[in-house]
Amino acid sequence: RKEVEQDPGPFNVPEGATVAFNCTYSNSASQSFFWYRQDCRKEPKLLMSVYSSGNEDGRFTAQLNRASQYISLLIRDSKLSDSATYLCVVGERNNNDMRFGAGTRLTVKP
Amino acid sequence: ETGVTQTPRHLVMGMTNKKSLKCEQHLGHNAMYWYKQSAKKPLELMFVYSLEERVENNSVPSRFSPECPNSSHLFLHLHTLQPEDSALYLCASSQVSTAGYGYTFGSGTRLTVV
Numbered sequence: 125r126k127e128v129e130q131d132p133g134p135f136n137v138p139e140g141a142t143v144a145f146n147c148t149y150s151n152s153a154s155q156s157f158f159w160y161r162q163d164c165r166k167e168p169k170l171l172m173s174v175y176s177s178g179n180e181d182g183r184f185t186a187q188l189n190r191a192s193q194y195i196s197l198l199i200r201d202s203k204l205s206d207s208a209t210y211l212c213v214v215g216e217r218n219n220n221d222m223r224f225g226a227g228t229r230l231t232v233k234p
Numbered sequence: 235e236t237g238v239t240q241t242p243r244h245l246v247m248g249m250t251n252k253k254s255l256k257c258e259q260h261l262g263h264n265a266m267y268w269y270k271q272s273a274k275k276p277l278e279l280m281f282v283y284s285l286e287e288r289v290e291n292n293s294v295p296s297r298f299s300p301e302c303p304n305s306s307h308l309f310l311h312l313h314t315l316q317p318e319d320s321a322l323y324l325c326a327s328s329q330v331s332t333a334g335y336g337y338t339f340g341s342g343t344r345l346t347v348v
Contacts, residue, residue: 158336167339224277
């Protein structure tokens with residue numbers, strides 16, 4: 125079983141659509157959770173941390189379910205500029221042992 | 235300069251060459267990492283340096299040799315590489331024990347071994 129598993133892509137959605145990505149992780153002792161965004165041929169950049177209570181940043185909402193070892197990212201009112209690969213990242217201990225999912229490719233079309 | 239800077243951005247090397255990748259962070263972090271990203275694969279952790287001490291060597295072949303002279307600088311020395319080593323090599327830094335802040339990545343070095 126993969127340590128961090130994400131929805132297989134790609135997701136192709138029209139502008140304005142709502143899209144959700146899911147991620148599961150295998151280590152129940154994981155301490156920290158993140159979504160990163162990676163544009164084509166660029167480095168990953170932190171999109172948002174994911175907290176137990178859930179958190180929202182504008183059009184983006186992240187949820188964590190520790191019991192099910194499941195993380196989600198919801199994007200509302202998709203923009204063309206949201207097109208990227210979204211990486212689910214799970215930290216195992218002390219924030220210095222992060223495990224990355226393979227990523228889910230999103231393309232938002234006019 | 236701010237953030238994490240990597241040089242060179244692109245590198246083409248022959249299998250008998252020796253080269254080094256350089257990473258520098260200006261964030262005051264105390265941990266640095268090397269990751270390898272191949273096409274359509276998850277990022278693979280190669281090395282972790284925490285407080286300038288190597289804490290993880292993730293079964294990486296000896297043709298890759300890391301060096302961390304201080305908390306701001308990280309090198310990856312390359313020698314006798316194979317074509318399958320062609321990939322994007324990413325450096326990252328973080329503050330250990332500060333959960334919730336994630337990693338900051340450099341722009342990467344795109345390596346091609348010919």
